[in-house]
Amino acid sequence: MQVPNVLRLVYRNILVNTDPGSLIILIGLPGMYLVFFGFGFQSVSSAAGAGNSYLTYLTPGIMSFQVVMAGTVGGSMLWADRRWGMLSQLLMGPFTRLQYLFGIMLTSILFGLAGALVMLGVAYLLLGSVPTGLLTLGVIFGSITVGSIFFGALMLYISALVKSNTAYNSIQILLIFVVNFASTVFYPLSSGLPIVLKVLFQVNPLTYVSDAVRGAYSGTLTPTDGYQMIVLLVEMAVFLFLATRAYMRSDVSYE
Amino acid sequence: MIDHPLTATTTRSGSDPVVVAENLRHSYDRRRFALDGVSFTVHRGEVFGLLGRNGAGKSTLIKAMTTLIHPTSGTLRVLGMDPAHDGQKIRRKIGVVQQGESFDFTTVQRNLDVYGMLWGIPKAESRRRRELLLSKFGLTDIRKRRAFDISGGQKRRVQVAREFMHDMEVLFLDEPTVGLDVIMRRTLLDSVREEVRRGLTVVFTTHNLEEADYLCDRAAVIDEGKILVLDSIENLKRLYGGKKTIDLTVANGDATRFFSILSERLGAGTTVTVSGSSAVILTDDPKRALSQIAELSQAHGAQLEWLNVRKNTLEDVFLHSVGHGGESLASA
Numbered sequence: 407m408q409v410p411n412v413l414r415l416v417y418r419n420i421l422v423n424t425d426p427g428s429l430i431i432l433i434g435l436p437g438m439y440l441v442f443f444g445f446g447f448q449s450v451s452s453a454a455g456a457g458n459s460y461l462t463y464l465t466p467g468i469m470s471f472q473v474v475m476a477g478t479v480g481g482s483m484l485w486a487d488r489r490w491g492m493l494s495q496l497l498m499g500p501f502t503r504l505q506y507l508f509g510i511m512l513t514s515i516l517f518g519l520a521g522a523l524v525m526l527g528v529a530y531l532l533l534g535s536v537p538t539g540l541l542t543l544g545v546i547f548g549s550i551t552v553g554s555i556f557f558g559a560l561m562l563y564i565s566a567l568v569k570s571n572t573a574y575n576s577i578q579i580l581l582i583f584v585v586n587f588a589s590t591v592f593y594p595l596s597s598g599l600p601i602v603l604k605v606l607f608q609v610n611p612l613t614y615v616s617d618a619v620r621g622a623y624s625g626t627l628t629p630t631d632g633y634q635m636i637v638l639l640v641e642m643a644v645f646l647f648l649a650t651r652a653y654m655r656s657d658v659s660y661e
Numbered sequence: 662m663i664d665h666p667l668t669a670t671t672t673r674s675g676s677d678p679v680v681v682a683e684n685l686r687h688s689y690d691r692r693r694f695a696l697d698g699v700s701f702t703v704h705r706g707e708v709f710g711l712l713g714r715n716g717a718g719k720s721t722l723i724k725a726m727t728t729l730i731h732p733t734s735g736t737l738r739v740l741g742m743d744p745a746h747d748g749q750k751i752r753r754k755i756g757v758v759q760q761g762e763s764f765d766f767t768t769v770q771r772n773l774d775v776y777g778m779l780w781g782i783p784k785a786e787s788r789r790r791r792e793l794l795l796s797k798f799g800l801t802d803i804r805k806r807r808a809f810d811i812s813g814g815q816k817r818r819v820q821v822a823r824e825f826m827h828d829m830e831v832l833f834l835d836e837p838t839v840g841l842d843v844i845m846r847r848t849l850l851d852s853v854r855e856e857v858r859r860g861l862t863v864v865f866t867t868h869n870l871e872e873a874d875y876l877c878d879r880a881a882v883i884d885e886g887k888i889l890v891l892d893s894i895e896n897l898k899r900l901y902g903g904k905k906t907i908d909l910t911v912a913n914g915d916a917t918r919f920f921s922i923l924s925e926r927l928g929a930g931t932t933v934t935v936s937g938s939s940a941v942i943l944t945d946d947p948k949r950a951l952s953q954i955a956e957l958s959q960a961h962g963a964q965l966e967w968l969n970v971r972k973n974t975l976e977d978v979f980l981h982s983v984g985h986g987g988e989s990l991a992s993a
Contacts, residue, residue, distance in 0.1 A: 425766075
């Protein structure tokens with residue numbers, strides 16, 4: 407039985423992206439956030455409003471953070487394939503442009519889900535227990551999937567638009583910083599924030615993922631989390647469309 | 662030697678057209694045409710060469726045939742299909758070694774394995790082919806090294822070897838020997854020849870005319886997006902009949918004036934292409950040309966540093982077709 411082209415591309419993406427260096431960055435970095443921040447900021451846990459344990463508060467945040475990492479994987483894969491001539495090579499092979507694009511998107515989702523699962527495992531080692539209910543895990547990993555597609559599409563869109571790898575990397579670093587720290591990944595939305603930051607928090611799609619994952623993780627889901635998820639789904643669809651259009655129009659031919 | 666028939670499904674037939682291009686035009690910027698009315702046919706089982714200097718339009722033509730770009734106008738059929746509509750079907754039956762570097766960010770061995778997997782080659786067969794190709798292209802010692810860590814020539818070898826991992830009917834080679842040493846160049850050309858004997862059709866671009874002479878059955882000289890000449894290699898070499906080539910270098914004096922007067926005296930049937938103090942003279946009467954050169958050099962006190970009379974090569978055909986990068990003083 408022939409394996410579908412998209413799955414072959416996904417397998418290839420995983421094979422060429424799972425060197426130790428990449429894995430350290432993809433999983434090790436969020437893991438370190440969880441350990442260092444989780445214990446380091448314990449003293450401010452009461453201010454964070456997460457009961458007695460900042461680590462418990464941070465775990466769903468760091469799981470959500472994986473969607474941004476997954477997005478950067480997607481964008482970087484497209485750039486790497488362009489830079490090393492594999493994009494044109496694959497598109498002169500038995501694949502269509504759309505199959506290549508879906509291959510990257512699916513790889514991003516897998517990285518997002520795998521990263522979140524690893525973080526859940528790390529949290530289990532640190533806390534001794536994590537939620538295991540099917541519905542809870544369904545909401546958590548469903549939100550991670552939607553978030554991974556959104557950030558994958560966003561990074562692919564940027565990747566298809568910018569003309570140099572340096573520009574792409576700079577945008578990516580800036581975006582990771584702003585998206586992560588202007589979200590509820592590390593701390594809750596507090597009333598004391600300046601209005602600009604408050605708006606930034608509230609329109610940040612990572613906040614929607616983080617709130618939904620945290621709500622499911624701690625059993626405190628609210629209707630607001632549901633509304634935010636609907637907004638995220640719409641945004642995901644828009645960026646998926648924009649990314650596909652930009653990528654389909656971009657020049658893939660080799661020099 | 663690769664002992665797997667890569668093209669077992671194909672049979673050699675001189676009349677079966679594999680690529681048919683009619684009046685192809687392509688512009689990247691709507692101002693200048695990279696392809697400007699190109700027409701040709703490639704038959705099954707032949708090695709078709711596209712010769713031209715850098716920027717002549719060779720790679721654009723390859724990109725069009727491999728479905729990477731769609732020509733602005735004209736008709737193109739590859740394996741009887743239209744690249745604009747049947748791109749994926751065509752790509753399943755072709756192999757491409759592109760001009761630029763292309764490799765996955767992993768080891769040499771894994772590059773071949775991944776490529777085999779992408780093309781759906783069963784695992785055992787993929788391993789067998791990988792071992793043969795690593796050995797054939799001298800990559801065994803560097804199989805565990807990352808592709809981006811190896812030299813340019815080694816990368817090229819990986820790229821070429823990788824393409825032989827899968828079966829194909831047509832192989833497009835866009836300047837595949839750039840960066841290869843003499844031995845590897847010959848290994849590559851012989852591998853291609855071997856596959857051609859098994860029925861593979863090859864479209865081969867190069868600006869190395871020795872390679873074209875060694876490998877190609879027919880060739881087209883392309884320049885500024887136009888095909889200038891197209892014929893079998895033998896016919897191209899015979900293109901100028903009994904003409905011979907005289908290479909001449911003047912050591913002193915006004916070489917430009919000397920060659921200008923010489924060109925006038927030799928008249929019709931002779932082409933003098935000048936580059937600095939040297940000229941390549943293509944003539945059907947070498948005896949007369951030599952006597953004129955001797956006479957003129959005495960009259961002008963010009964010292965001849967180098968004088969050589971030889972048969973035409975493919976290189977002369979090429980230089981005559983596209984000019985020498987120098988000034989052509991007369992037309993045949």
